[in-house]
Amino acid sequence: MTMAICRVRVLPSLSNLKSTVLLSSPFQSSAMRRFFSSQVPSCQFESVGFIGLGNMGFRMASNLMKAGYKMAVHDVNCNVMKMFSDMGVPTKETPFEVAEASDVVITMLPSSSHVLDVYNGPNGLLQGGNSVRPQLLIDSSTIDPQTSRNISAAVSNCILKEKKDSWENPVMLDAPVSGGVLAAEAGTLTFMVGGSEDAYLAAKPLFLSMGKNAIYCGGAGNGAAAKICNNLAMAVSMLGVSEALTLGQSLGISASTLTKILNSSSARCWSSDSYNPVPGVMEGVPASRNYGGGFASKLMAKDLNLALASAKEVGVDCPLTSQAQDIYAKLCENGHDSKDFSCVFRHYYGGKDEV
Numbered sequence: 382m383t384m385a386i387c388r389v390r391v392l393p394s395l396s397n398l399k400s401t402v403l404l405s406s407p408f409q410s411s412a413m414r415r416f417f418s419s420q421v422p423s424c425q426f427e428s429v430g431f432i433g434l435g436n437m438g439f440r441m442a443s444n445l446m447k448a449g450y451k452m453a454v455h456d457v458n459c460n461v462m463k464m465f466s467d468m469g470v471p472t473k474e475t476p477f478e479v480a481e482a483s484d485v486v487i488t489m490l491p492s493s494s495h496v497l498d499v500y501n502g503p504n505g506l507l508q509g510g511n512s513v514r515p516q517l518l519i520d521s522s523t524i525d526p527q528t529s530r531n532i533s534a535a536v537s538n539c540i541l542k543e544k545k546d547s548w549e550n551p552v553m554l555d556a557p558v559s560g561g562v563l564a565a566e567a568g569t570l571t572f573m574v575g576g577s578e579d580a581y582l583a584a585k586p587l588f589l590s591m592g593k594n595a596i597y598c599g600g601a602g603n604g605a606a607a608k609i610c611n612n613l614a615m616a617v618s619m620l621g622v623s624e625a626l627t628l629g630q631s632l633g634i635s636a637s638t639l640t641k642i643l644n645s646s647s648a649r650c651w652s653s654d655s656y657n658p659v660p661g662v663m664e665g666v667p668a669s670r671n672y673g674g675g676f677a678s679k680l681m682a683k684d685l686n687l688a689l690a691s692a693k694e695v696g697v698d699c700p701l702t703s704q705a706q707d708i709y710a711k712l713c714e715n716g717h718d719s720k721d722f723s724c725v726f727r728h729y730y731g732g733k734d735e736v
Contacts, residue, residue, distance in 0.1 A: 426517065426587065427451055430483030432476050432499055433522070434461045437558070438489035440565035441521070441591045446470070447568075448590035453482040475504035484545070485517045485587065492683065493524040500532050511539045516548045517584060521556050521572070523609070523680075525687045526602035527694065529555035533576060533601035552580040555601065557608035558592065561676055569593045573611070575604030609691060612684040615651070616705045616722065622652040623726035626659055636735045637662050658726035661735030667721035675721030682709040682718075 427450070431442040434456040446452055446468075453471045455478070456462055462472045473479045476499045480486055486506060490496050500506045500518075507513065518536055520529065536553040554576035564570045570592030574581050581597045588595035598607045622643070629639040636659040643653040657663040660671070667675035685706035692699040708729055709722065717728045726732040 426484045426584075428453065428482060428484045429587070430454070430473075430479035430486040430515070431489070432456070432479055432486065433489035433495075434458065434465070435489065435491075436562050437521075437565045440562065441487070441489060441558075441570070444565075444568045444591045445587070450587075450590070453479050455479045476500075476506045477504045477508045480506045480509075480513060480515050483515050485519065485584070486515045487519045487587075488522060490520075490522040492522070493528040496520055496522050496524055496528065496532070500535070507535060507539065509542075512542050513539045513551050514542045516541065516545060516551060517580060518551065518553045519556050519584060519587070520553065521558055523557045523612070523684055523687070524555075524605055525609070525691055526555075526575075526605040527691075529553075529575065529605040530602040552577055553601070554580055554584060555604040556584075556588065556595075557604055559608070559611055560592070562674065564592070571596065573598050573604040573607040575599060575606070576601050606691065609684055609688045612681065613688045613699075613702050613705070616681055616685055616709065617701050618650050619652045619656075619658060619723055620705055620708060620725060622648075622650065623658050623723070623730050623732060626726065627730040627732040630733055636732070652723070656723060658723035659732060659735050660727070666723070668723055668726070672717075672720040672724035672727070675723065677719050678709055678712045678722045678724060679718035681722040682706065682713050685709060 429445055429450045430453045431438060431445065432455045434442060434454060439461060442452065442454060442465075452465075453473055454462070454465050455473045455476055466472045471482065473482065488496060488499055490499060498505065506518065513536075520532070533553040533555070536551050539551050541548060541551055554574055556572045556574045558565070558570040558572055560570040568591055571594040572588045572592050573596055574584075574588070575598050578597055581595070585595055598604050625643070625648070626636050626639055630636060640653060640657055640659070640662055643649055652658065656666050658668050660668045663669065667673060685702060688702050689699065689706055692702065708725060712718070712720075712725060712729055715728065717724055720728070
């Protein structure tokens with residue numbers, strides 16, 4: 382399989398990237414895991430590799446540049462690679478070459494299979510056998526928790542080519558994000574992080590260079606688990622709001638009036654007050670631009686599949702997740718896969734624009 386990265390559709394200008402002071406942070410936990418020595422000095426990652434420069438990764442990598450980190454990048458899209466190269470950022474032909482140039486490598490990829498390929502495939506991050514250069518590997522892709530745990534175990538069995546800052550072994554964190562393209566652009570993402578807490582604390586300056594929140598979720602795979610649970614709730618919430626607004630229209634209540642009621646009552650939620658699905662009710666959301674941009678329905682369908690698969694693994698019945706997955710699968714089959722997931726209001730429920 383070709384080293385796989387999201388293709389770039391809409392890219393921001395790099396002309397306003399300016400270096401600022403390099404962020405650093407000491408370890409803050411006294412309970413050091415086996416990959417640290419007992420005496421840990423202030424730790425600072427100077428060189429950061431980034432793999433996956435799609436709509437999210439491009440903006441995340443740009444914010445790391447603004448924070449002053451030395452970068453090396455890789456993507457299968459030659460155009461985006463040239464944009465970074467023109468800014469003086471080293472571009473690498475393979476993930477392995479990124480690893481060889483980096484203290485930390487961050488991946489932002491479309492699916493579990495892409496992540497496995499970038500880590501374990503030919504010229505992958507772990508291609509060097511049990512010896513790797515980066516101290517820390519961070520995957521911000523939305524994938525299933527078990528894949529994150531398997532890769533984390535493989536990384537923990539490696540050794541560092543060169544021990545730095547008292548790190549004894551490489552470590553992996555799963556750190557998917559919430560907030561979408563706008564938050565990636567603004568540097569206001571929320572990171573949900575699984576893995577060693579000490580590694581999380583060491584990486585926190587990196588997260589806060591790309592986002593406003595970083596939440597530690599527990600052991601390996603827990604960040605991935607938190608992300609699919611969040612998106613499950615987001616999907617069900619959007620369906621509930623869309624269904625209520627469509628029913629309200631059919632009963633003679635305008636969507637704007639019902640939205641005011643929802644947002645002043647117990648039904649208030651993000652789908653009603655911040656991401657309303659009815660065209661004409663709210664400015665600046667995908668519904669206001671024919672459901673362009675935002676979070677594609679095909680990605681929501683993918684995440685619901687991950688949630689269902691994870692639920693099956695642990696024996697939990699999730700009927701709402703199953704129903705939501707069916708609805709988004711139908712949206713995609715009907716040609717709305719690239720539309721924002723809020724398009725369910727119009728294209729599944731048949732809701733009307735606000736005049």
